[in-house]
Amino acid sequence: MRKKALIITYYWPPAGGPGVQRWLKFVKYLPDFNIEPIVYIPENPNYPLLDDSLAYEVSNNLTIIKQPIVEPYKLAGLFSKKTSKTISKGVISEKKTQSFIEKLLLYVRGNFFIPDARKGWVKPSVTFLSEYISKEKIETIITTGPPHSLHLIGLQLKEQLGVKWIADFRDPWTTIGYHKQLKLTASSKAKHKKLEKQVLTTANQIIVTSFTTKKEFQEITNQPIEVITNGYDKESVVEFEMDSKFTLAHIGSLLSKRNPEILWRVLSDLIAEDGSFSKDFQLNFIGFVSDDVLHSIKKNELSDYIDNVGYVSHKEAIAFQKKSQILLLIEIDSDDAKCIIPGKLFEYMVSNRPIIALGPKDSDIEKIIKETNAGRYFNYSDYDLLKTTILEHYNAYKNNTLQVYPIGLQKYSRKSLTEALSKLL
Numbered sequence: 001m002r003k004k005a006l007i008i009t010y011y012w013p014p015a016g017g018p019g020v021q022r023w024l025k026f027v028k029y030l031p032d033f034n035i036e037p038i039v040y041i042p043e044n045p046n047y048p049l050l051d052d053s054l055a056y057e058v059s060n061n062l063t064i065i066k067q068p069i070v071e072p073y074k075l076a077g078l079f080s081k082k083t084s085k086t087i088s089k090g091v092i093s094e095k096k097t098q099s100f101i102e103k104l105l106l107y108v109r110g111n112f113f114i115p116d117a118r119k120g121w122v123k124p125s126v127t128f129l130s131e132y133i134s135k136e137k138i139e140t141i142i143t144t145g146p147p148h149s150l151h152l153i154g155l156q157l158k159e160q161l162g163v164k165w166i167a168d169f170r171d172p173w174t175t176i177g178y179h180k181q182l183k184l185t186a187s188s189k190a191k192h193k194k195l196e197k198q199v200l201t202t203a204n205q206i207i208v209t210s211f212t213t214k215k216e217f218q219e220i221t222n223q224p225i226e227v228i229t230n231g232y233d234k235e236s237v238v239e240f241e242m243d244s245k246f247t248l249a250h251i252g253s254l255l256s257k258r259n260p261e262i263l264w265r266v267l268s269d270l271i272a273e274d275g276s277f278s279k280d281f282q283l284n285f286i287g288f289v290s291d292d293v294l295h296s297i298k299k300n301e302l303s304d305y306i307d308n309v310g311y312v313s314h315k316e317a318i319a320f321q322k323k324s325q326i327l328l329l330i331e332i333d334s335d336d337a338k339c340i341i342p343g344k345l346f347e348y349m350v351s352n353r354p355i356i357a358l359g360p361k362d363s364d365i366e367k368i369i370k371e372t373n374a375g376r377y378f379n380y381s382d383y384d385l386l387k388t389t390i391l392e393h394y395n396a397y398k399n400n401t402l403q404v405y406p407i408g409l410q411k412y413s414r415k416s417l418t419e420a421l422s423k424l425l
Contacts, residue, residue, distance in 0.1 A: 002036040005425055006133065006141045008125070008150050010118060012041040013058055016051030016311070018230070018252070018343040022170060022209075023144055024057055025233055025414040026421055033422035037062065038138070040129065042069035042121060053313040067128050069121045072113065111188045115173070115195055116147040126156045133161055140425055144168040146176075151199040158202055166424060167203035170230075172213050175336050196220070205424055210364045212339035228421055229368075230343035232350045233414040238315065240323040246277070246397050248356070248390075249284040249324035251317050252344050256292040257332045260358045262380050264300040266387045270394075271305070277394055286320045287311055317344075321351040325397055326390075331359035333380040338363040346412045349374040354393060354404040356386075374406040 007027065011020040027037045043066035058064075113119055133141070141163050143154035151167050158165040173196045174189075184192070200206060200221040207226050208214050214225045248267075271278045283297075283306045297303055312320070321327060327348045331337045341364050348355050355375025359365055366377040378386045396402040410416060 002031070002034050003140070003425065004036050004038060004136065004138045005030065006038045006040060006129070006138045008040045008129075008141060008143045008153055010042060010045065010121075010145075010147050010150060011047070012039065012064075013054040014050050014052050015045070015047040016049035016054070016314070019146075019170065020051075020054060021314070021343060022230055023168075024054060025231070026418050027062065028057060028059070028233075029415045029418035030422065030425075032415070033419060035422055035425055038136070039064045040125070041066055042118075044068055044071070046071035049311060051313050053315050065132065067121075067124055069118065072117045072120070111183070111185055114188060114191050115152070116149050118147040119149040119152070122149055122152045122156070125153045126160070129153070129157060130160055133157065133163060138163065140164045140166065142166045142168060144170060145173075146171055148173050148196075148199075151203075152195065155199055155202055158204075164205075165203050166205045166207060167199055168207040169213060169217075170209055172208075172216060172339055173199075175216060175339075207421070207424070210339040210341045211367070212364050216339065226420070226424060228417055229341055229412065230346055231412040231414045231417045232346040232409070235315075235318050238319045238322060240319045242323050243282070243325055245282040245325075246280040246394055247282045247284050247324045248326045248328055249286060249320055250328040250330060251286045251321060251348075252342065253288040254285065254290060254293045254330065255288075256290045257334075258330050259290075259293045259296055260330050260380070261296055261300075262383055262386065263328075263330075263358060264296055264302060266383060266390060267305075268300040268302060270387065270390065271302075274391075276398075277391075280394070280397075281305055282307060284320065284324065285309060286317060318347065318351075321347060321353065324353055325402060326393055327351065327353050327355050327375075329355055329357040329359075329365065329375075331357070331363065331365060333358075333360055335360060341365055341368065345369075346409075349406050349409055349412070352404060352406075354402065356389065356393075358386075372406045372408055374404060374409075 007023055009023050013020060027039060030037045039062065041064065141154055141157055143150045145151050154165045154167055157163060174192050197220055200217055201223060203223060205224050206217060207228050209229050211227055214227050217225055271281060283302060285306060286309045288311060289308060297306060329345060329348060331340055338360050345365060349372055355369060357365055357369055357375060357377045358380060361379050369375050369377045376389050393402055
């Protein structure tokens with residue numbers, strides 16, 4: 001008899017972006033390990049990104065239960081539809097360029113919606129799920145955040161029913177980069193810290209996606225913490241033809257804080273110094289790019305070399321990954337970002353294209369890239385080394401020898417990661 005596990009998540013198809021894929025893939029493979037997943041999601045969510053293609057991965061045999069949610073971002077849209085939509089994506093402008101409306105919405109979001117704007121879903125969810133869990137004899141529940149308000153559902157269900165509760169953190173809580181931009185008062189910061197500690201000390205098991213987050217949480221709780229990273233899945237055959245140009249492609253969002261001025265300077269200098277490079281080079285952005293990043297591109301005279309494709313489906317993103325000459329992975333130059341391991345890193349690694357990654361020193365990304373021989377990692381002070389490496393890759397491209405030879409990728413397959421999860425269940 002299969003064991004039932006209730007997964008409480010906000011992001012689910014047709015939601016797009018990386019947030020949906022972690023549990024979509026876990027749910028896909030859990031039945032292979034004798035576990036029956038049941039998924040609880042909002043009935044009327046306000047997803048900032050949509051990807052209808054992901055719906056095809058949801059099994060017809062999967063039990064999905066839904067309850068309505070009140071989305072304050074819809075109300076915020078009455079003040080500024082554009083600003084509320086960008087904030088809901090996690091896109092926050094640099095302080096000096098923020099409008100009064102954006103400052104106001106950030107203040108309201110940070111101080112009136114703790115831990116986040118989906119807090120209103122907690123009470124009705126607990127009421128509904130208390131009865132459902134008892135009726136279906138479910139012994140284990142899993143909450144995944146962000147939004148971290150979903151962990152409060154798990155907290156209350158644990159206290160009321162005594163069920164086994166696993167809290168999955170795709171990102172940290174109070175140390176995530178954008179937390180500092182929410183204009184929090186001292187009392188609001190204290191409330192976040194209190195709720196974070198409550199969740200971490202009450203859940204039976206904590207799951208995190210990075211080694212740094214595990215270390216951070218171990219300072220708060222003695223509960224067991226397991227690192228289960230994101231990963232890659234076996235994709236259906238995607239038709240593609242390698243780019244004829246020397247393309248550097250970034251897949252995903254490039255937000256204001258994720259703006260590698262050092263890379264733009266290197267590329268600008270290579271274009272000025274090498275006529276052949278100038279003719280062959282192209283920079284592709286597949287996903288949202290902030291105005292601040294585009295301004296930096298323009299300042300470095302790279303505007304004529306970019307193809308700003310915008311958001312595409314996951315399947316299309318896979319094609320871009322496979323056909324690009326080089327894949328870019330950019331993280332914020334901050335200690336807070338050491339723990340961030342974007343899901344796309346693992347898909348990058350199985351695309352058989354060299355990765356150029358920039359981020360803070362001693363990050364978890366750096367550890368994985370070096371361990372798997374999937375590319376090169378640079379700090380924001382490595383101008384000469386970055387320039388030399390890009391030129392080496394360009395020369396290999398000209399000689400048709402640009403290739404990468406990763407090792408040890410199997411443990412990052414979605415099925416292997418689900419097996420690790422199943423042992424916790």
